[in-house]
Amino acid sequence: MNIFTLELRMHLRSTIIWTVALLLLVAGFAFGFPVIRQNVAAMNGVLQMMPEGLKKSLGLNVIDLSQPIGVMGFLFMYITLVAAVQAMSLGLSVLSVELRDKTADFLLSKPVKRITIVHAKLAAAITCILSTNLIFAIVARVALDLLSTKPYPLSLFLALVLSVLFIQLFFVSLGALVSVFLSRMKTVIPLALGVVFGFFIVNLLNESLRARPLTPFSPFAYFSTGTLFSHQGFAYLWVGVNFLLVAAFVTGTYLRYLRKDMPSV
Amino acid sequence: MSVIKINNLTKYYGTHKGIEDVSFSVEEGEIFGFIGPNGAGKSTTIRTLLTLIYPTSGSATIFGKDIVRYGHEIKREIGYLPSEVFYYDNMRAIDILRYSASFYKKDCEERMHRLARIMELDLEKKVEDLSFGNKKKVGIVQGLLHSPRLLILDEPTSGLDPLMQQKFFDLILEENASGTTVLFSSHILTEVQKLCTRVGIIKEGSMVKVDDIRSLKGDTYKKIGIALAEDEPARDFEMPGVSNLKQEGRQVTFIFRGDINTVIARLATVQVRNLVIEEPTLEEIFMHYYN
Numbered sequence: 001m002n003i004f005t006l007e008l009r010m011h012l013r014s015t016i017i018w019t020v021a022l023l024l025l026v027a028g029f030a031f032g033f034p035v036i037r038q039n040v041a042a043m044n045g046v047l048q049m050m051p052e053g054l055k056k057s058l059g060l061n062v063i064d065l066s067q068p069i070g071v072m073g074f075l076f077m078y079i080t081l082v083a084a085v086q087a088m089s090l091g092l093s094v095l096s097v098e099l100r101d102k103t104a105d106f107l108l109s110k111p112v113k114r115i116t117i118v119h120a121k122l123a124a125a126i127t128c129i130l131s132t133n134l135i136f137a138i139v140a141r142v143a144l145d146l147l148s149t150k151p152y153p154l155s156l157f158l159a160l161v162l163s164v165l166f167i168q169l170f171f172v173s174l175g176a177l178v179s180v181f182l183s184r185m186k187t188v189i190p191l192a193l194g195v196v197f198g199f200f201i202v203n204l205l206n207e208s209l210r211a212r213p214l215t216p217f218s219p220f221a222y223f224s225t226g227t228l229f230s231h232q233g234f235a236y237l238w239v240g241v242n243f244l245l246v247a248a249f250v251t252g253t254y255l256r257y258l259r260k261d262m263p264s265v
Numbered sequence: 266m267s268v269i270k271i272n273n274l275t276k277y278y279g280t281h282k283g284i285e286d287v288s289f290s291v292e293e294g295e296i297f298g299f300i301g302p303n304g305a306g307k308s309t310t311i312r313t314l315l316t317l318i319y320p321t322s323g324s325a326t327i328f329g330k331d332i333v334r335y336g337h338e339i340k341r342e343i344g345y346l347p348s349e350v351f352y353y354d355n356m357r358a359i360d361i362l363r364y365s366a367s368f369y370k371k372d373c374e375e376r377m378h379r380l381a382r383i384m385e386l387d388l389e390k391k392v393e394d395l396s397f398g399n400k401k402k403v404g405i406v407q408g409l410l411h412s413p414r415l416l417i418l419d420e421p422t423s424g425l426d427p428l429m430q431q432k433f434f435d436l437i438l439e440e441n442a443s444g445t446t447v448l449f450s451s452h453i454l455t456e457v458q459k460l461c462t463r464v465g466i467i468k469e470g471s472m473v474k475v476d477d478i479r480s481l482k483g484d485t486y487k488k489i490g491i492a493l494a495e496d497e498p499a500r501d502f503e504m505p506g507v508s509n510l511k512q513e514g515r516q517v518t519f520i521f522r523g524d525i526n527t528v529i530a531r532l533a534t535v536q537v538r539n540l541v542i543e544e545p546t547l548e549e550i551f552m553h554y555y556n
Contacts, residue, residue: 002367010353102351106407109315110368111340261278261318264308 003107003117007124010097011090015128018086022079022136029075030143033068040066053208059225068144069152073225076160079136080167080220081200087129087168089192091175092185094125095257099184104262114258122176122250129168137161155233163223163234166242170219171196173249180256183263216241266293266329268415268446269314273323276309283309284470286323291448296441298461298478299450300551306470307450308348311419314448315345327415341369344413348420350404352392358403359388362410369411380406383432397424405433409440416440416447422456434460454548466554473554486553488545489528491517494536502531508553520545520553 036043043065047055055061059077064070095118098104107117140161144152175192179185203220206212215221215238222238269291276283284306291297301307312318314325316336325332327339352361362381366373381388384402392400401424408416416437422430437460441447451457457464458478465475491502492515499512506523515538521528525542532540545553 002364006353006364010355101353102349103353105312105317105345105347106350106352106365108317109340109343109345110365111337112368113337116337259319262312264312264317 001120003112003120004124007094007121008127011094011124011128014086014090015132018082019132019135021082021086022132023139025075025079025082026136026140026143029072030147033071033147036065036071056226057204057208059207059229062226062229067150067152068147069156070229072140072144073156073160073229076163077220077225080164080223081196083132083164083168084171084196084199084220085192086132087171088175088196089188090125090128091172091177092179092188092192093175094121094172094179095176095253096179096182096185096188099263100186105264108262115254118254118257122253125172125176126169129165129172133161133165133168136164153232156228159223159228159231159233163228166239167219167223169246170242170249173246173253176253177249177256180253180260219245267291267326268293269297269325269327269448270329271310271314271323271325274310274313274320274325275322276313276318277321282470284313284467287467287470287472288323289465289472289475291446292463293446294441294444295463296437296447296449296461298457298464299448299467300452300454300457300464301467302452305467307452307467308419309470310467311417311448311450314417315340315343341411342414344408344411344416346404346408346416346418346421348423350400350407352400352403354393355391357389357391358386358395361392361403362388362407365407366410371411373410373412376412377406377410380409380436383436384429398426398429401425402429405436409436412445414445416445418447419450420452421449422451422453430456454546454551458546466551468554486545486550487521487525487528488541488543488549489519489521490539490541490543491532491537492539493517494538497535501535504531509549520549 047060047065050060052061059074063073065074093100098107108114141157144157174195178191178195185191199218200220202214202218203224206214206218206221207224207226212221219242221227222235222242227235227238267290271290272288274287275285287306287310299307299310309318313320314327314332316332319333328342330339332339353364356364358381362373362377366377378388381402384405386399386402386406390399392403395403401421405421408418418437422433425433434456437447437449447460449457449461461478463475463477466473494515496515497517499510499517502510502517502519504527506521506527507519508522510519511517
């Protein structure tokens with residue numbers, strides 16, 4: 001419990017910053033939507049001139065920009081991107097920070113099992129992510145309800161919001177797995193950005209291809225705006241794949257950390 | 266009873282040898298000196314005992330329990346002080362110490378303040394604002410606050426000024442007097458000489474000698490210095506038992522181990538102006554093992 005509490009304290013600041021960043025995106029939506037609504041005709045004109053591939057890449061072929069949920073769905077592509085960077089950098093740092101700051105000797109010479117350390121640290125990371133998601137989901141819901149004149153499908157809203165959480169779980173566990181295989185990371189953010197953008201680009205590419213053949217290779221594709229809107233909810237196959245991968249990453253993280261030699265300072 | 270028992274412990278980092286077939290034991294209530302130069306394998310041995318790294322082969326027990334299997338249980342009774350200490354920068358010394366104490370199921374508050382007073386440590390300062398020596402003091406308090414039965418000190422005195430070193434040694438001796446066993450690793454022999462009852466010497470990853478400090482220093486070794494009255498080549502003194510033979514002009518010194526009469530018989534054949542026979546320092550014995 002003491003490790004968990006310390007971890008929460010150490011990640012509190014960055015969690016607040018990332019949550020605020022996500023809320024700014026929601027605020028952008030709340031203030032931007034009325035402008036879009038007034039100019040729907042002009043927007044549609046622009047959309048018609050766009051090449052089909054680009055429209056598909058951006059999910060604009062299935063969403064209706066005259067509805068708040070449509071605009072929010074469009075925005076979710078970027079929300080998940082920001083959220084993924086948060087999760088990846090959190091995952092990368094949560095177990096490696098002790099090596100970077102050379103506090104691993106201190107922690108591991110305490111009477112505590114390594115497995116307990118991993119439990120506590122992952123639990124703290126997931127708590128940070130859940131808090132971010134909870135606050136974000138509430139604010140997004142309020143904004144959507146204020147702007148909507150017609151009812152929208154709740155299943156779609158839930159799918160959008162939960163997809164942020166699921167993508168974050170993917171990246172936090174991937175980050176943890178990568179971190180235990182690297183001997184010492186100097187900085188976390190460049191690697192986090194690189195990995196997340198890599199997966200993001202795979203998704204953009206995938207959406208522009210006819211049969212979406214790259215779907216298995218990016219979590220962004222499991223929860224792409226196009227997929228969520230055309231299903232009016234999740235494509236459950238890919239939710240399952242996402243969770244299988246999360247389970248595999250977490251298992252790998254445990255196995256490696258339990259046997260890892262801590263480099264001397 | 267052996268508090269630490271190490272059997273053929275071997276650690277390879279990939280193909281690079283850390284330690285090989287290291288065996289020795291540390292008995293209850295003693296201060297065991299673990300000496301060797303930097304890179305000889307002292308820290309590797311200690312880090313393996315604490316399962317910061319895992320052995321390639323061989324085994325070790327502490328308090329009769331296997332280090333790998335029961336590591337977390339054993340560590341309840343161990344206090345560890347590394348040569349360089351690192352803590353969470355944004356915490357105050359007192360936060361670090363309370364965090365450290367939270368891992369042990371006992372109240373360490375009073376002892377923590379007492380130790381901090383002895384070491385003259387300001388507990389309210391942030392770790393990042395502490396000097397190297399002051400961080401070390403946090404390390405000392407942190408290693409002792411839960412009244413461990415075994416203290417593992419890895420080059421503990423670096424960064425401490427002589428006055429603090431003395432206070433630290435007094436603390437160690439006080440702990441030892443109340444029954445704490447100490448494993449003290451160092452490359453500074455005078456401090457080992459001051460504190461330890463037995464020593465183990467490690468060289469290039471292997472143990473070369475484990476001995477009582479008195480028998481190491483005692484009657485088996487003599488340091489002999491001869492001022493010759495006339496020119497005489499030093500090789501005349503090469504005989505079984507002689508090591509570290511050095512000659513500067515007519516001044517000849519060497520370490521001798523064996524029957525002193527053989528030296529006396531040899532000396533009778535030359536003209537001697539002066540003769541000094543003394544106890545060698547541990548350092549000189551140590552060099553003997555390293556040559």
